[in-house]
Amino acid sequence: MNQKKNRENLEKMMLVILIGALAIVLGIIESMIPIKLPIPGMKLGLANIMIVIGLYYLDVKDMFFVIMLKxxxxxxxxxxxxxxxxxxxxxxxxxICMVSAFKVLKEKISLIGISMIGGVMHNIGQIIVAMILIKTKAIAYYMMFLLPIGLLTGVVIGLVAKLVMSRLNEFQLFRNHYKLNN
Known part of the structure; x- marks a missing residue:
């Protein structure tokens, strides 16, 4: 019994490290891509591929750690x-919004839908920070540009995450922790 628990803990730790490391690597790779985007601070959010994937394999506490680490x-x-x-x-x-949607709508929302929520809410969070740091509400007008972009990048990130997960689930480590099996 104790050996089984130790194995489960080790597997969970391996998933946390793997998902976190891949998120960091994707973030670094994205910073090296010389794409000039029309809106200041706008990014594709490649690291979020691993954050969306992590929702399906890790618990809330472990994913919070991954986000902090990344x-x-x-x-x-x-x-x-x-x-x-x-x-x-x-x-x-x-x-927070992706986890809430995942828990409440588990069988009714797709991975792409969850990713779209994440893309939009990430942009809203950044606008809130900008309004606080710049000390103006005028920056909120960026929402008319950022929300559609958040939806679009959410779709792209969700599609890539779905493709990656189909391959990850071929490995026992990932199959054992896939939440929709439980």
Whole structure:
């Protein structure tokens, strides 16, 4: 019994480390892509592929750790305090809303729908931080650009996450922790 519990804990720890490391690597790769986007601060959010995937394999506490790890380490490697504030609040609000939708609508919402919620809420979180840091509500007009972009990037991230998950579920480690089996 104790050996089985130890194995489960080790597997869970491996998933947390793997999902967190891949999120960080995707964030770093995205920072190296020389794409000039029309709206300041706008990104594709490649690291969010792993955050969406993590919803289906990890519990809330472990995913919170992954988000903290990803946000802190990518900021340490690539950014500034304001980047941390934008990224952390966006990621946290996004995650809270995705987890809520996942728990409440588990069988009624697709992975792509969850990802779309995440994309939109991440942008809303970043606008809230911008209004606080810049000390103006006028920045909220960016919402008319950011919300459709959040939906679009949410669809793209969701589609990629769905493809990746279909491959991950071929591995016993991932199959054992896939939440929709439970």
């Amino acid at each position: 946000t802190f380490l990518t900021t340490l490697l690539l950014g500034t305090f304001s980047m941390f504030a934008y990224g952390f609040v966006g990621a946290l609000l996004s995650y």
